[in-house]
Amino acid sequence: MQPLSVSDRALGDVLVARQVLSLPQLDEAVALAETWHVRLGDAILSRNWAEPSVYYRAVAFHYELPFVDLIRDAPDPTLLSLDEANSYARKLTMPWKYEDGHVVIATAEPGPETLLFARNRWGAGVTFVVASKFDVIWAVQAAFDDELSHRAVHELAELNPEFSAKQVFTPGQVVFGYVLLTILLIGLALSPIATLITLNVLISIFYLGNFLLKGILVFVGGARSADRDEAIAFAARALSDDELPVFTVLVPMYKEPTMLPMLARALRELDYPLAKLDIKLVLEAGDVETIEVASKLGLEGVFEVVRVPPSHPQTKPKACNFALQFARGEFLVIYDAEDRPEPDQLRKVVATFRQSPANTACLQCRLSYFNSHENWLTRMFTLDYGLWFDQMLPGLERLNVPIPLGGTSNHFKIEVLRKLHAWDPFNVTEDADLGVRLTQKGYRVGVVDSTTFEEASCHAGNWIRQRSRWMKGYMQTFLVHTRHPLHLMRTIRPLGFLGFVFFIGGTIISGLLNPVFWLLHIGWLIAAFSGFEAIFPEPLLFLCLFNLLAGNGAFIFLSMLAPIRRGWLDLVPYSLTAFGYWVMISIAAYKGLWQLLHNPFFWEKTNHGVSKHVVRELIQAQEIAS
């Protein structure tokens, strides 16, 4: 616990004298500030006891500085520099005007640190005014919207084009595809049966390899030491509040105003000093409805709205890239609007980072669903996620295979994120792509034993839309990272390469090929009964049948193992209906493929807040908010 500074104590007295706070509130704020090791102002803003403008006017009074409204009285653009935009946003300090021969600095955090920073940057003769932090952020955005937006969209493509999905197919890949197709057509023309048999053999190897890898991952991942997880949990509990760093939380949302109360509640329930949460609600500038609800909700001062200017592509990674430029934390996490992370998640992440090798740049938490038992689809989705996050992900970590990140609850070291130019705005599974890119650049992705509960799509149409985006994104990720396959193998090593090919590629291929095998088998059944077995020679028939049976059997078995870790054994029998789920996956795969060719950057939005579970909770959260 760190005692409050003299300046902050004096500020507290001023706030009480001006009736911004009551005495009990001040006492509580002081206790929080000392426990959390934050400034008094941060503690106050985290409690929503006063309007930010009222608070900042009091701060200006305390420091005997003028208060300015940067929205009405915008900074002089000639004093601003694009290269320093990030610095303005992080330090909440920016040049405002030039008066009487010296620069006037607007700051939301007056104090010795800001004084030193400003004098070093703009000279000893600077003077100061106080502005609210929201105004500073707004002013930075207003001044550099276009440039920051350009950076968010194009930085990766311009500085590291080989890792950008902006170009869907490279010329080399197109040529390779044509060569393959030509070989196949020639083979079919000259020796159709032998060609089909060869093709089936290759597919069988791929299928078998895919399921063998998944089986190995489940086996290896399940052997992950429970001791290690317990040690992390213990270390997390042992962390005192003042040891915890500032944690940026990005919550990209689009047309989800009803989810805001629930989201706010979930974030408040995190066992982390609220004043050390740098929460950014990342909203599209055109999403007026959500912005309006956010402003009227009376959220604490730790919640900031970042308005993302309209640009193409309109994707979640683009929005996150934009918001990243305003992030002030040491670590960063992305949550979706409906997410419910376990309260100790951030502490576990901090503890894990501290105990992990220095090149650990990202930690992925487990994902599951809070509406897992709503209907057949949510149960299957839960099995799907359980297999991925509870069983296979730890296996990927142990075998050093690149981990395709899940869409949420990825925790990053911000410095590394910025160094790698963050997410690819053109990739609709920017998370999967970033996981592979981190590994290629020599960083490590780890796994944390903490769960974030999400809302599973409970309607088939919504599910297919979401899954088609994932499939398309996996295709984009596969295409990007196989542009230079030898380089990929060198950077992530042969096992990592195989894992990447089978995991990402295997997911795509099995989704696309399953219907082919089903149709072939139906065709054989018809031919067998019509007496046209000659078109299905035994070796070909055997291979098709083998792929069909082995694939289905292996997937069903792995699905049965999925809920074991959480003890949700009631879900096991649903694995037997995996065939139906596979049909949906295949529909999504073909839809994704179609979109890859015709509209590669289109973000297929998933509707949230439609589950019965969520509707009930929304009502409760709204009641609490009001």
Add this chain to the structure above:
Amino acid sequence: MTRMISAVFVALVAFAAVFAVSMSATTAGLVPDDAVTLWASAITAGDGQMPIGRIVAAYPTIPFLAATLLEFVTPAGTPTTILLTAGVLALLAGGLFVSFRRTGVPPIGGTLMVFLIVLHPAVLRAAIAGPADIIFTVFLFLLGGALFDLRARSAAPEIMAVALSLLGLAFSHPMGAAIACAAIPLFVFSVRPELLTSLTLNLVMTLVFPTAFCVAAFSYMSWVFPGSGWSFLIAPAEGVATWAAGFSSLFGRGLTGSLALDAGIAVLVTLLLAAPLVPFLIIWVWERTPLLAPALVIVAMTAMAASLAVLTGLFGDPAPLAAMPPILAAILIMHVPLAREQLLFVLPLLVLGWFGGLAGFAILDPRGAMNVGVALMGRNVDMERLAAFNLGNATVGRNGVLVDTFNAPAIVLGRGRARGLLPPSTEEFALGVILARIETPFVAVPDPQIGIGAQDRLNKAFPLLYRHGAAGYHIVYDNANWRLFARN
């Protein structure tokens, strides 16, 4: 590194010992008919002479495919099944050594233990019986170890290990399928108590699913590719009858008057004789349920499998279960601390068990024991098979030999390859029988007065062929039971 070198040494010694024993046993005719059939089928498949339908529908699947693969990559005449058996046993020996060392057993003690187990009479019996029995033994070991791990942890890897071991058992030997059936109701005793809720059935479903699915898939494949996939349903029934006759000749009406119950009791008695260490360790861990439960489950499922096999006649005779005692002894040594700490007590018990294993062998495999007795007196156990083998030898260098190898698979072994033989699955054989005309370069038939002669398809189609030959053919080879004719 030292440990690996020692493990390799142990494995090589085990390999050499088992290879020598298996070769002698084969020469003496001790190998059961099932193993000879499997070997001949593997040679035929490896030579590309078997339709894919028969290959995929063959049972027992794992030893057959392994033997076929080995046949494919080795020169003709290589004793592949013996190599396979010795190789698998060597792997078991090496694996046991590494496991013992990992639990703290000293090297010399560990080496002695390994040899007392892998060269136990019951395990040697399995080695002589062929790759199906030895692979069954290995999967029994894997399943046993997995059951202990399942009781300790009950997480996904442990469940996978049990499920896949069960699958391996079921598809390595018909007796493995019996164990799979017997194990189902016993799994509830092998999981951690906190998982024993109203949803235990779902957990059992997970454990049994791979086996059940593969059985269904196998059945479907057999329907799609009509072949010999279901022949094991017939052959094991004959095996049970032979076993019952041998058991009755030793024990008369038995203990209970019910052969099925007596089979289960025989397993328990064999356990006491062949591995006295096991009951001792079970009593020692009586109050430690995590160690007791899996041990009892293994014993119970083996006894139940024996009863099930005899009762239904669907899984063959219970002789392969004789391997359970030394295998269970090995598993308990790995999991029970006392066994690792009191070597001076454990080793003598293992030695005692080795000798007891001879008695156990006689109890569970009376016919096998009698055959060993005959072989030790310097006589060949199966003169008919030897004659067929010699005929096969005589066909070397001669192609287009019309002969019923399904009835006498030893011919294929004697020849070393299937190419050049015309068995009942070929067009020439079928046409010859239908048209009652022989036109192939060579034809071979057994004496219709002997056992296999009466079943021979050529003898049935041409009753006078053996005695009088065929028009336009002359005899080129003749032994006690077979004649080979060549076209003039």
